[in-house]
Amino acid sequence: xxxxxxxxxxxxxxxxxxxxFPIVENPTKWYEFPLIPGLEENAKIIFFHVPTxxxxxxxxxxxxxxxxxxxxxxxLDDDLKSYASAQLGMIFCILATITxxxxxxxxxxxxxxxxxxxxxxxxxxxxxxxxxxxxxxxxSEEKRATLSAVYSMIAFVTVPFFIFIMPRIMTGLHPGSAxxxxxxxxxxxxxxxxxxxxxFLSLIGFTILYFxxxxxxxxxxxxxxxxxxxFIRG
Amino acid sequence: xxxxxxxxxxKDLKSELRTRYAINALAMFIIVAISVIMFSVGQEKISxxxxxxxxxxxxxxxxxxxxxxxxVSEEERxxxxxxxxxxxxxxxxxxxxxxxxxxxxxxxTVIAILYSVLFEEFIIRxxxxxxxxxxxxxxxxxxSSTIIAAIIAKAGAKGTLYPVLSFPILLPLILASVQLTLFxxxxxxxxxAKFELAIVISYDVIMLTASYMxxxxxxxx
Numbered sequence: 489x490x491x492x493x494x495x496x497x498x499x500x501x502x503x504x505x506x507x508x509f510p511i512v513e514n515p516t517k518w519y520e521f522p523l524i525p526g527l528e529e530n531a532k533i534i535f536f537h538v539p540t541x542x543x544x545x546x547x548x549x550x551x552x553x554x555x556x557x558x559x560x561x562x563x564l565d566d567d568l569k570s571y572a573s574a575q576l577g578m579i580f581c582i583l584a585t586i587t588x589x590x591x592x593x594x595x596x597x598x599x600x601x602x603x604x605x606x607x608x609x610x611x612x613x614x615x616x617x618x619x620x621x622x623x624x625x626x627x628s629e630e631k632r633a634t635l636s637a638v639y640s641m642i643a644f645v646t647v648p649f650f651i652f653i654m655p656r657i658m659t660g661l662h663p664g665s666a667x668x669x670x671x672x673x674x675x676x677x678x679x680x681x682x683x684x685x686x687x688f689l690s691l692i693g694f695t696i697l698y699f700x701x702x703x704x705x706x707x708x709x710x711x712x713x714x715x716x717x718x719f720i721r722g
Numbered sequence: 723x724x725x726x727x728x729x730x731x732x733k734d735l736k737s738e739l740r741t742r743y744a745i746n747a748l749a750m751f752i753i754v755a756i757s758v759i760m761f762s763v764g765q766e767k768i769s770x771x772x773x774x775x776x777x778x779x780x781x782x783x784x785x786x787x788x789x790x791x792x793x794v795s796e797e798e799r800x801x802x803x804x805x806x807x808x809x810x811x812x813x814x815x816x817x818x819x820x821x822x823x824x825x826x827x828x829x830x831t832v833i834a835i836l837y838s839v840l841f842e843e844f845i846i847r848x849x850x851x852x853x854x855x856x857x858x859x860x861x862x863x864x865x866s867s868t869i870i871a872a873i874i875a876k877a878g879a880k881g882t883l884y885p886v887l888s889f890p891i892l893l894p895l896i897l898a899s900v901q902l903t904l905f906x907x908x909x910x911x912x913x914x915a916k917f918e919l920a921i922v923i924s925y926d927v928i929m930l931t932a933s934y935m936x937x938x939x940x941x942x943x
Contacts, residue, residue, distance in 0.1 A: 626878055635873050635877060635943065642936065
């Protein structure tokens with residue numbers, strides 16, 4: 489219970505701080521963010537866009553991991569965990585796409601540019617859209633678990649290609665792209681201490697939120713199964 | 723094992739030649755797809771790079787219309803159980819894969835010939851590069867579509883789900899192949915297309931390995 493209050497306070501602080509702290513040219517007070525040339529006020533969305541993209545990766549990775557576990561042990565609980573995680577991954581994937589494309593409109597001039605990372609997240613949307621379609625087409629639980637696990641493994645082995653082929657075909661706009669002039673990790677460019685602190689607090693808060701939501705999602709699927717069995721079989 | 727998968731391939735070939743379902747469907751689909759493009763282009767002058775992209779659109783959708791037959795036909799005829807009894811999963815997959823590779827090569831050769839006859843802008847300047855990318859692209863297309871066909875055959879919805887499931891898996895291959903076709907149209911040397919060729923070849927190897935490892939799980943389901 490304590491950690492839930494802690495999480496609430498953390499995320500409330502991150503949301504309020506991320507949105508309301510002013511951006512000034514020469515930050516002197518503890519709550520002021522530095523002005524990043526080219527981003528200005530848009531910079532604030534970084535506290536929400538990056539965590540959603542990060543969670544998309546974590547959630548889909550967990551889903552694939554549990555699919556792999558299912559194929560080895562044939563335990564249906566693993567499949568349910570994988571499903572619950574993929575559901576969350578899809579939500580965060582859509583959120584990351586929307587926040588990203590809003591940011592792209594104001595930073596790069598259009599909602600969609602087919603930048604390598606935009607294309608990768610589009611491919612993720614396609615893969616998991618297909619994955620859910622596949623799952624809904626199969627009645628039997630074991631069959632559904634096996635086939636969807638196999639599909640997510642096949643999809644997983646194509647991931648390295650997206651990382652290598654995309655930058656060759658499209659020009660990158662995200663920081664850290666191959667042809668980026670101020671190359672290097674996103675974080676250590678031009679963010680000052682308090683901005684970094686809030687950025688990492690946001691990442692940590694959202695990650696805890698994900699693991700909590702995952703557990704709740706998994707439990708609710710279990711309960712739903714139990715209720716179905718109770719009412720259908722009496 | 724190899725002789726068994728060869729006889730499996732012969733069995734598929736024979737039953738295909740008897741009904742000619744996949745061949746007819748593919749041939750008609752090629753004509754339909756190309757004529758749709760020709761009607762929509764009309765008298766317009768299209769750029770050579772656009773023809774390279776459209777070439778792969780035709781290939782993708784034609785593949786999606788016919789390649790799922792390999793496994794779906796076994797499920798429809800109810801012969802899956804018999805196959806499971808007489809052959810190991812690896813043998814079955816090899817046999818189906820050989821059949822699909824032959825089908826893809828036949829289909830894409832027809833598409834390439836028709837395409838270069840009908841579109842004047844589609845001129846390959848570096849033919850060797852085109853041929854290499856064509857061969858490896860076809861093998862990759864056959865591998866991925868065979869393993870997805872195995873999944874589809876076991877799932878309920880057979881027709882509609884196939885392109886949906888295949889597209890994300892084929893996307894890296896299609897992106898690299900479109901790029902290679904554009905290089906061949908522009909007449910770029912072999913040396914500077916090395917990276918894309920390496921991508922296509924490693925895609926083939928990785929998908930082949932993954933398919934053989936995962937096919938057991940699908941087949942025993």
